[in-house]
Amino acid sequence: xxxxNMNLTLKVWRQKNxxxxxxxETHQVKEVSPDMSFLEMFDVLNERxxxxxxxPIAFDHDCREGICGMCSMFIDGxxxxxxxxxxxxxxxxxxxxxxxxxxxxPWRSAAFPVVKDLAVNRSAFDRxxxxxxxxxxxxxxxxxxxxxxIPKDEADDAFNAxxxxxxxxxxxxxxxxxxxxxxSAKVSQLALLPQGQVERENRVLxxxxxxxxxxxxxxxxxxxxxxxxxxxxxxENIARMNREYVAASAKKKD
Amino acid sequence: MxxxxxxxxxxxxxxxxxxxxxxxxTFLLVxxxxxxxxFANDGGVLFNEVAHFMAHNFFIRxxxxxxxxxxFTHAIQALLITLHNKxxxxxAYAVTTNKNTKWYSRSMGILGSLLLIFFVVHWAxxxxxxKIAVYTNQEHNTxxxxxxxxxxxxxxxxxxxxxxSLCYHLLHGFPSAFQTLGLNNKKYTPILKKAGAIYAVAxxxxxxxxxxxxxxxxxx
Numbered sequence: 001x002x003x004x005n006m007n008l009t010l011k012v013w014r015q016k017n018x019x020x021x022x023x024x025e026t027h028q029v030k031e032v033s034p035d036m037s038f039l040e041m042f043d044v045l046n047e048r049x050x051x052x053x054x055x056p057i058a059f060d061h062d063c064r065e066g067i068c069g070m071c072s073m074f075i076d077g078x079x080x081x082x083x084x085x086x087x088x089x090x091x092x093x094x095x096x097x098x099x100x101x102x103x104x105x106p107w108r109s110a111a112f113p114v115v116k117d118l119a120v121n122r123s124a125f126d127r128x129x130x131x132x133x134x135x136x137x138x139x140x141x142x143x144x145x146x147x148x149x150i151p152k153d154e155a156d157d158a159f160n161a162x163x164x165x166x167x168x169x170x171x172x173x174x175x176x177x178x179x180x181x182x183x184s185a186k187v188s189q190l191a192l193l194p195q196g197q198v199e200r201e202n203r204v205l206x207x208x209x210x211x212x213x214x215x216x217x218x219x220x221x222x223x224x225x226x227x228x229x230x231x232x233x234x235x236e237n238i239a240r241m242n243r244e245y246v247a248a249s250a251k252k253k254d
Numbered sequence: 255m256x257x258x259x260x261x262x263x264x265x266x267x268x269x270x271x272x273x274x275x276x277x278x279x280t281f282l283l284v285x286x287x288x289x290x291x292x293f294a295n296d297g298g299v300l301f302n303e304v305a306h307f308m309a310h311n312f313f314i315r316x317x318x319x320x321x322x323x324x325x326f327t328h329a330i331q332a333l334l335i336t337l338h339n340k341x342x343x344x345x346a347y348a349v350t351t352n353k354n355t356k357w358y359s360r361s362m363g364i365l366g367s368l369l370l371i372f373f374v375v376h377w378a379x380x381x382x383x384x385k386i387a388v389y390t391n392q393e394h395n396t397x398x399x400x401x402x403x404x405x406x407x408x409x410x411x412x413x414x415x416x417x418x419s420l421c422y423h424l425l426h427g428f429p430s431a432f433q434t435l436g437l438n439n440k441k442y443t444p445i446l447k448k449a450g451a452i453y454a455v456a457x458x459x460x461x462x463x464x465x466x467x468x469x470x471x472x473x474x
Contacts, residue, residue: 077351177342217342239438
């Protein structure tokens with residue numbers, strides 16, 4: 001781990017739009033501080049490109065605190081780069097060495113078309129949520145916080161599933177381009193809580209149908225998603241979704 | 255809300271893989287158990303008795319049909335799922351890692367294809383001659399058949415490749431089937447994974463010992 005500034009070679013995917021044929025572009029980035037985040041390194045590169053009158057590299061980002069799920073980037077073969085449990089915005093340049101060549105690609109999935117360069121369209125996830133990933137709430141006065149009792153272990157499981165930020169790293173790393181870790185986390189967080197019971201069956205049936213509709217692949221339990229997930233969502237959620245789906249299919253009449 | 259048929263969905267297709275996989279896992283126990291009778295080393299008396307029973311029992315005949323249906327459903331469904339999954343990533347990455355998965359988990363399709371090729375050889379060696387004997391009302395000495403086949407080092411080699419493919423296929427398939435059926439639990443999954451590994455290694459070692467011991471002339 002170096003504490004001195006470093007020089008890197010970046011091989012970045014450039015693609016004008018969804019239908020354009022993309023290609024890799026090589027950039028030398030000099031004097032990179034080890035304290036910069038990976039995205040800040042891209043900011044520096046983009047400022048230079050703008051000064052030179054060139055098109056800056058498009059990439060997704062928003063909160064830059066690792067909680068929004070907007071940043072993506074497939075760095076040296078891994079979503080969000082080489083460090084476990086972080087998003088790209090929380091990946092720091094100290095994880096790289098002076099002289100490294102870093103290859104940066106967009107998420108590759110039929111369901112995530114490239115918008116431009118490294119930015120992909122992840123609205124497939126939004127449509128899956130709209131197909132059942134919600135709880136209908138009653139209007140009126142706010143309820144007492146302890147009105148509905150929830151066992152601690154179930155609250156913990158629900159909370160761990162709810163930690164999913166929907167970044168799509170699971171889809172990006174899965175050799176099958178499967179979205180099951182994401183969908184199962186969203187199914188689980190509500191199925192585990194009393195408030196989620198009313199739509200429980202419709203939720204899992206609707207979300208799985210939408211997931212298939214979007215063209216995501218099928219889980220073959222390689223476990224890559226669990227390893228690469230920046231929020232540590234576990235495969236247990238996929239098993240829970242499988243249970244929910246079988247139970248819901250057996251129960252529903254139509 | 256009208257919804258898709260369960261077995262048309264991605265989850266349903268995997269369910270078929272899991273159920274047929276577990277059925278084939280149970281079959282392997284019967285298969286290895288019967289064959290292990292050669293280790294009695296009694297000139298094949300016990301083994302041939304078991305083989306005769308298996309070839310003439312009505313229930314076993316029915317299960318044979320179910321078994322073939324199971325194998326082909328498992329293989330065809332796997333092919334369909336693989337084709338579907340290939341479509342989910344039309345453009346490949348320039349750089350990928352293999353640090354986050356086991357090689358055999360990624361290679362179930364190749365292992366399964368090797369197994370299918372092996373089955374063709376295996377059926378030609380034993381299943382077809384046994385069937386011919388049954389339908390022409392002849393007594394068939396399966397034990398002698400085994401000795402002839404396993405005197406050939408080429409067949410011994412093919413059988414060992416088949417058994418090793420089977421072992422790795424099971425190492426992934428056994429725990430994966432339970433995951434697909436929705437059985438994953440902090441307490442029991444680690445036990446299940448160990449049980450699966452023990453099962454895979456034990457069954458495949460026993461299978462591998464058959465051609466090896468016969469080739470070396472240890473079973474007379």
